[in-house]
Amino acid sequence: MKDPVRIAITGGAGQISYSLIFRIAAGDMLGPDQPVILQLLEIPQAMDALNGVVMEVNDCAFPLVQDIVATDDPNVAFKDADFALLVGARPRGPGMERKDLLEANAAIFSVQGKALNDHASRDVRVLVVGNPANTNALIASCNAPDLDAGQFTAMTRLDHNRALTQLAQKTGKHVSDVDSMIIWGNHSATQYPDLAQCKVDGKAAFDLVERDWYENDFIPTVQQRGAAIIKARGASSAASAASSAIDHMRDWALGCDGIVSMAIPSDGSYGIEEGIIYSYPVRCQGGKYEIVQGFELDAFSKEKMQATEKELREERAAVEHLLG
Numbered sequence: 001m002k003d004p005v006r007i008a009i010t011g012g013a014g015q016i017s018y019s020l021i022f023r024i025a026a027g028d029m030l031g032p033d034q035p036v037i038l039q040l041l042e043i044p045q046a047m048d049a050l051n052g053v054v055m056e057v058n059d060c061a062f063p064l065v066q067d068i069v070a071t072d073d074p075n076v077a078f079k080d081a082d083f084a085l086l087v088g089a090r091p092r093g094p095g096m097e098r099k100d101l102l103e104a105n106a107a108i109f110s111v112q113g114k115a116l117n118d119h120a121s122r123d124v125r126v127l128v129v130g131n132p133a134n135t136n137a138l139i140a141s142c143n144a145p146d147l148d149a150g151q152f153t154a155m156t157r158l159d160h161n162r163a164l165t166q167l168a169q170k171t172g173k174h175v176s177d178v179d180s181m182i183i184w185g186n187h188s189a190t191q192y193p194d195l196a197q198c199k200v201d202g203k204a205a206f207d208l209v210e211r212d213w214y215e216n217d218f219i220p221t222v223q224q225r226g227a228a229i230i231k232a233r234g235a236s237s238a239a240s241a242a243s244s245a246i247d248h249m250r251d252w253a254l255g256c257d258g259i260v261s262m263a264i265p266s267d268g269s270y271g272i273e274e275g276i277i278y279s280y281p282v283r284c285q286g287g288k289y290e291i292v293q294g295f296e297l298d299a300f301s302k303e304k305m306q307a308t309e310k311e312l313r314e315e316r317a318a319v320e321h322l323l324g
């Protein structure tokens, strides 16, 4: 058996965690031969509920779970953490945009960035799920000056997976037949789900779908899917968010074939301002991610990519006081 790894999860008593924790404990994220120590963080008022979750994890008798820490202290939750999934934050309700949560949630991520800086493993991989995820990841990273900015990522994998399914259903194929899907930019209604590089069963997606469907159905459906789930369920996506968080961390840690979308600190690639947390097409190998370079961008793509970049710059300006 391998040595156990420490996985910190915030918002441990919330909706997403109620799926996420059990799937990680079952080995879905790091494999069936990787023991885990779960380090779960909640706010003091939710500690009873978190203790109930811990009771349930224990009742599953998962072979991979070596220990569980339940705490309301971020310094304890992030101690020596190898992986940190920052889920704990307020979700939006009907009629809100995710950036309306900036004020409510931003302070959480400055505190947690500092705690990661001071206590986590120097190799910690951080995924921010709590919204607005890209800018929250920027806040956490800026408050962790001793860690590399590249260790902080935000989740657009749910958008990527949503886009895969929309295209597969439209073309009558399976999601596994689709490759080179790309989500650019912010996990928000300005995100740009781009089919320009996409192939379905080896054929260019643009040869299989009409331009009108792409611009007026596919793009808005993916951009608005979170709101559609809130309308239908009366609560934001939870099991699908957990599943995508697992996909993101698994591929980053263990590698994957093909292109996936991850929101990562921009290095200026594709003309995007350096530093903001922007979703790019990446390849994951050897425990690292790398932006896929060299795609040609037409005027339509450039405009969409700049619109979502502009929103991220505005979000950054709104939290300037928290950026350390």
Ligand SMILES: NC(=O)c1ccc[n+]([C@@H]2O[C@H](COP(=O)([O-])OP(=O)(O)OC[C@H]3O[C@@H](n4cnc5c(N)ncnc54)[C@H](O)[C@@H]3O)[C@@H](O)[C@H]2O)c1
Binding pocket: 010, 011, 012, 013, 014, 015, 016, 017, 041, 042, 043, 046, 087, 088, 089, 090, 091, 092, 108, 128, 129, 130, 131, 132, 133, 155, 156, 158, 159, 187, 236, 237, 238, 241
């Ligand atoms: N990036 C994405 O694709 C994506 C997808 C779905 C949901 N989300 C976001 O994820 C977040 C969580 O969603 P949810 O449905 O699980 O919400 P939830 O309200 O069910 O759970 C959030 C939990 O976080 C806890 N919490 C709040 N502040 C905390 C803090 N400072 N430290 C630790 N825990 C804290 C709360 O007590 C609560 O138990 C929301 O912001 C939601 O918008 C993001």
Ligand SMILES: O=C(O)C[C@H](O)C(=O)O
Binding pocket: 091, 092, 098, 131, 158, 225, 226, 227, 229, 236, 237
């Ligand atoms: O839409 C939301 O607010 C939740 C989440 O970000 C989602 O995309 O489902």
